[in-house]
Amino acid sequence: MGMKLRIPALVTLVIACTAALPAADPQLLNLVMPDAKVLAGVNVDQAKVSPFGQYLIAQFQAQDQHLRDFIAKTGFDPTRDLSELVIASTGSQNHAPALTAARGIFSTDKINAAAQSAGAVSEVYKGVTIVEEPRKPGGYAFLNSTLAIAGDVASVKGAIDRQTAPAPLPAALLVKVNQLSVANDAWAISEIPPPEIKIPGNGGNAPSVPASVFQAIQQASGGVKLSTQGVSLAGELQADTAANAKQISDILQFFVNLGQMQAQKNPQAASLLKSLVVASSGNLVQISMNLPEAEAESLFQLKPKPKAAQPAAPRQRRSQ
Incomplete structure (x- = not known):
């Protein structure tokens, strides 16, 4: 600007x-x-x-x-x-x-x-x-x-x-919004199914599920709570069936495990992924993570934007 x-x-x-x-x-x-x-x-x-x-x-x-x-x-x-x-x-x-x-x-x-x-x-x-x-x-x-x-x-x-001329949101959506906003400092909710996601292969460790399984998500919501202990994140995915919720949970856990293996040389990333919990219950998938204050600060440390590079001084020709 x-x-x-x-x-x-x-x-x-x-x-x-x-x-x-x-x-x-x-x-x-x-x-x-x-x-x-x-x-x-x-x-x-x-x-x-x-x-x-x-x-x-x-x-x-x-x-x-x-x-x-x-x-x-x-x-x-x-x-x-x-x-x-x-x-x-x-x-x-x-x-x-x-x-x-x-x-x-x-x-x-x-x-x-x-x-x-x-x-x-x-x-x-x-x-x-x-x-x-x-x-x-x-x-x-x-x-x-x-x-x-x-x-x-x-x-x-x-x-x-x-x-x-008021035109209120649907009652069920308002109830969910109030639950999220009371429990969190920042919150979000979406009723738009995500697009198809291609699941990368990883030999026998990759979950065998259709790429369209994420389109079974009917509602996604979550929030962030700031406290004296640090930062807490919680999310919930509502699937159309319990079977699809279990598949989604398995895929997410696979990605977490894969990230943990790739983050072995990065202690901060490894600690972050270790605190991530994914579980399914019925047709719901719950995701949570807790970051201590010091760890949250180190992750979100802003850095000044670098100054624009100054043009190099023209080189002087050597006399022949």
Whole structure:
């Protein structure tokens, strides 16, 4: 981004940097399209008070010059001003409708002025100003000083409509979202089956299963919890049958074992894989991992971007 504020970067930060409260904020969920198949959220208020959350914030503040430039231009500090984020999409394809709803404290006038000075355009829809990237079908809007939405313009307008004409998510999906958001600082859920995955052969050790078995997954969900002990990850795959769940579990365990053998010369990777647990129960596959604080910090240590190489000085010709 450099010193010039680019609209895509601005929209991305307004879109992607927001968080949740102990359970996902109902007002944010009410803005989401009712046919969403992928949902995710981050509980920034809760995560950033954990030791690892504070470590990540310190890393970003110290290493990310782009973040510092963004804060200077907009008056908005994601590490301080964000409270909640909910992201939703209707599909997995690149241009599927998507929406981010964010709770925080926004310097709306300064953010909009920075975007417009960088070439953004705006339109007013039902009394709400939508700031848009002129070359891309994306934009953002502030519903008030503490609530922002962003995504493709059609999804942004749909969220504005749902302020006065609610169209809630299915009840079963809402129950799952609430369970995940209460238990985790970051969470995600998808009801889109993954594509076929080719299982690499490994002699007699490779599991003999069809490549399409992963398409038996009806729902995938998981979350990350930050605590004083470190970082805990938990995931769940719901298959159509118990037999398929067992096959999926066997494949995942095979990959874990293979990774452990290949990571023998990397103690950090070996320790990471050793803490990974995969098990099946009925039509569910459970995956879990626990990282101590020190190990999590070493894995997520940010490094400053290297400076651009200076051109070499021209060589002087030797006199003949």
